Amino acid sequence: MIRGFKIALASWLAVYLQSTAANLMTFWGLTPSLAVIIISLAGLKQGTPAAVWTGLWAGFLADCFHPASFGLYSAAGTAIGFLAGLVRERIYREQLISQAVLIASLTMIHMTLVFFGREGGKLSLYPWYLARFALGSAGLTSIVAVFVLPALERWIYARGRNRNAPAL
Amino acid sequence: MLSFSKKIWQRHDIAVLAAALLSCLVLALLPSETKQSLGGGVVGIVFAPLELGAAQIRSMFFSRAENQELRQKLVEYQQEVFKLQQAARDNDQLRSLLGLKGRSRWLLQPAWVAGREPGTRCPRLLVNFDDSLAIDDGLVTIGEMGLVGRIEGAGQGRAGIRTVFDPDSRVSAFLPRSRVLGIFRTDQAMNCILDRVPLRSDIKPGDTVLTSGYGGVFPSGLMLGRVSAVYTDPRQLTMHIQVDPSLDLNRLSHLFIIVGGDNPPRPELQSMGIPKDSLAAKLKIRTRPAPVL
Numbered sequence: 001m002i003r004g005f006k007i008a009l010a011s012w013l014a015v016y017l018q019s020t021a022a023n024l025m026t027f028w029g030l031t032p033s034l035a036v037i038i039i040s041l042a043g044l045k046q047g048t049p050a051a052v053w054t055g056l057w058a059g060f061l062a063d064c065f066h067p068a069s070f071g072l073y074s075a076a077g078t079a080i081g082f083l084a085g086l087v088r089e090r091i092y093r094e095q096l097i098s099q100a101v102l103i104a105s106l107t108m109i110h111m112t113l114v115f116f117g118r119e120g121g122k123l124s125l126y127p128w129y130l131a132r133f134a135l136g137s138a139g140l141t142s143i144v145a146v147f148v149l150p151a152l153e154r155w156i157y158a159r160g161r162n163r164n165a166p167a168l
Numbered sequence: 169m170l171s172f173s174k175k176i177w178q179r180h181d182i183a184v185l186a187a188a189l190l191s192c193l194v195l196a197l198l199p200s201e202t203k204q205s206l207g208g209g210v211v212g213i214v215f216a217p218l219e220l221g222a223a224q225i226r227s228m229f230f231s232r233a234e235n236q237e238l239r240q241k242l243v244e245y246q247q248e249v250f251k252l253q254q255a256a257r258d259n260d261q262l263r264s265l266l267g268l269k270g271r272s273r274w275l276l277q278p279a280w281v282a283g284r285e286p287g288t289r290c291p292r293l294l295v296n297f298d299d300s301l302a303i304d305d306g307l308v309t310i311g312e313m314g315l316v317g318r319i320e321g322a323g324q325g326r327a328g329i330r331t332v333f334d335p336d337s338r339v340s341a342f343l344p345r346s347r348v349l350g351i352f353r354t355d356q357a358m359n360c361i362l363d364r365v366p367l368r369s370d371i372k373p374g375d376t377v378l379t380s381g382y383g384g385v386f387p388s389g390l391m392l393g394r395v396s397a398v399y400t401d402p403r404q405l406t407m408h409i410q411v412d413p414s415l416d417l418n419r420l421s422h423l424f425i426i427v428g429g430d431n432p433p434r435p436e437l438q439s440m441g442i443p444k445d446s447l448a449a450k451l452k453i454r455t456r457p458a459p460v461l
Contacts, residue, residue: 016218048181056188065285067207071196078188
């Protein structure tokens with residue numbers, strides 16, 4: 001229950017930072033996707049259902065900034081949450097490198113889904129978008145994740161003090 | 169990849185995915201007014217406390233240096249205002265002598281930014297204003313840096329703004345130095361460009377770009393930016409002009425909505441000087457030498 005609340009809070013902060021402070025982190029027009037980091041973490045630590053609900057919540061908050069395409073970010077978040085849960089058992093999820101690679105892949109998938117959802121039939125623009133934005137943002141997100149993930153993991157998934165542990 | 173050990177409808181993760189996707193579908197199928205009000209409401213309620221806190225923190229960090237800068241500017245502006253008041257008096261007298269319409273006097277209402285779309289040049293802003301104001305869609309908003317955009321989805325004390333960076337936005341622009349019209353818009357890479365400017369126009373980097381008022385949507389004379397680069401391709405009919413926009417949404421916290429008043433007159437388009445005929449120099453009248461008598 002408390003974990004769920006913490007994840008919801010982290011998603012809320014991530015979407016807010018994405019919309020304001022992420023502009024300060026923008027490098028050559030590329031912005032890290034903070035919500036993807038939270039969704040991936042939920043998927044890796046708790047599995048598919050938690051990641052799907054996290055993706056839906058974070059996506060819904062992002063959708064509120066895009067009323068014209070309402071539901072698109074929710075669907076994209078849900079999809080990458082599902083994927084994060086799906087690959088949970090198939091990678092070395094305790095390794096930071098594996099986590100970073102997964103986050104980069106999910107960022108690319110997320111950006112691709114949003115691109116096709118928003119731009120519709122402009123398929124000819126996709127290679128340019130992939131080369132200019134999706135790959136760069138995926139790399140930047142994974143770099144940010146390397147620094148942010150351990151702290152987030154400690155905060156959300158920290159175990160309480162074991163009262164039955166023998167005194168040393 | 170998926171190991172279907174159970175029937176698909178008995179799998180918990182698939183059931184969760186289906187429920188979440190169904191929720192997305194419901195969100196996507198909501199009427200557009202409901203989407204607008206839901207989005208605006210959530211941003212106004214959920215993100216406004218964070219925005220308020222962030223604004224407080226920003227003001228704590230920057231207020232001291234900003235105060236010093238503002239004091240210095242105040243002295244400069246007081247001198248400037250004195251000069252401008254004199255100039256305005258002269259201007260009014262001359263206008264009355266020439267029978268021209270008076271200068272613009274807009275009726276402005278303040279508003280403050282409550283939320284913005286992610287992105288460096290976001291196409292949409294959400295603003296709050298005094299609840300007692302009746303703000304309609306289509307009203308123009310300006311900031312200290314020039315034109316911001318148009319109101320869309322106005323509600324009680326809250327409204328959305330489609331900014332000039334919106335990919336679908338087109339603003340009729342005017343370059344005062346060369347008196348040329350163009351269309352100010354953003355391209356697919358979110359760069360601001362000036363479109364449909366004839367190839368042989370006299371445009372240089374650093375030229376000011378203002379609204380022309382000829383589009384019928386925005387009043388004339390509002391700052392849009394400065395020309396940053398000019399590219400000409402002789403095979404094209406128009407120039408490719410990049411504009412450095414004056415509007416910086418990262419620094420925009422307060423703005424004004426034009427709710428009434430008189431717009432300034434639209435600019436004259438013809439050049440001030442008498443243009444030289446380019447063919448005149450090439451025409452050579454051949455005259456036969458007079459016969460020697």
